[in-house]
Amino acid sequence: MTVATSQKLPLDWTTIIYFSLIHLVALLAFLPGNFSWQAVGVFLLFHWITGGIGITLGFHRLVSHRSFEVPKWxxxxLIFCGTLACQGGPIxxxxLxxxxxxxxxxxxxxxxxxxGFWWSHIGWMLFEIPARSDIDRYIKDIKDDPFYNFCQKYMVLIQVALGLALYAWGDAWVGNGWSFVIWGIFLRLAVVFHCTWFVNSATHKFGYKSHESNDHSKNCWWVALVTYGEGWHNNHHAYQYSARHGLNWWEIDMTWMxxxxLQALGLAKNIRLAPAK
Incomplete structure (x- = not known):
């Protein structure tokens, strides 16, 4: 982030406090009393449900780019799962x-x-950026949908409900409900945040280019690993409409799989793909 950027824009203190609290509470996962393999399993399960199924498959490939179609239910x-990632409401x-x-x-x-790396990774969210006032122009297909608006409005309450469910689950299974909340909510949110943010930052700095995309997007294998295939970012920017991001055989794309x-089950159709080589 440049100094000029921070001087021109007012700080978004709500977001700053929100991110700070999540990261601080996430550190409690490293206290021995909060560790269990069951809690780790809950963390991994909800990392996939919210980061992989919700953000990558739902928010990104399905709705942002309309790369394929599924039944409305x-x-x-998928939008509900993405809302559980608490990266802002779906709208x-x-x-953005x-x-x-x-x-x-x-x-x-x-x-x-x-x-700069810091700005593209997290800095842009800590300020009141002009782009937020322009969102309505880009969401005409979803802005009047009651379910999207419900998720947008009640994102935090939905997360609280999940936390209560995890507390009850952890209390019944390992006798420590808070461990499931800390690992399944706070640590999971912090890790999924950064995994998603690496797509904005690291894949515009590290990796290789396969196509001309008129920007700095690159294919970065380790970002693809933690984001279920989103790291093949240069491919994506070259063919934004494509449901498949890993275009070469070595570019493993779990979301495409x-x-x-879903296609084999008859649930995904009208799948859009980059042209075959």
């Missing part, structure tokens, strides 16, 4: 992502990588 389920997330692709690595881009599975 399944779309709503804001999808709108579409703005990013419209202006990738140029001034209107919310997380323009030209402003999930889409193929």
């Amino acid at each position: 399944l779309e709503y389920f 804001d997330w999808i709108g 992502h579409r703005i990013h692709h419209k202006h990738s690595d140029h001034t209107p881009d919310p997380h323009d990588s030209n402003k 999930t889409i193929r599975f």
Whole structure:
């Protein structure tokens, strides 16, 4: 983040406090009394449900880019899973992502990588950026949908309900409900945050380019590993509409495998793909 950027924009203290609290409470996971393999399992399960199924499959490939179609009930389920990632409601997330692709690595881009790794990773969310006032132009297909608006409005309460359920589960299973809350809510949120943010930051700095995309997007294997295939970012920016991001045989794309599975079940159709080589 550049000094000029921080001087021009007012700080978003609600977001700063929100992120700070989540990261601070997440550190409690490393206290011995809060560790159990069951809690680790809960962490991994909800990392996949919220980061992989919700954000990557639902928010990103299904709705932001309309790379494929599913029945409305399944779309709503995926949006609900993405809401559990607490990265902002689906309307804001999808709108900002579409703005990013419209202006990738140029001034209107919310997380323009030209402003530095820190800015594109987290800094842009800590300020009241102009792009937020432009979201409505980019979400005309979802802004009046009652379910999307419910998730947008009640994101935090939905997370609280999950926390209560995890507390009861942990208390019944390992006699420590708080361990499941700490690992399944706070640590999971913090880790999924950074996994998602690496797509904005690391994949515009590290890796290789396979296609001309008119921006700094790159294919980064380790980001693909922690984001279920989102790290093949240069491929994605070159063919934004494609449901498949890993275009070469070595570019493992777990989300594409999930889409193929849904297709085999008859739940995914009209799948859009990059042209074959």
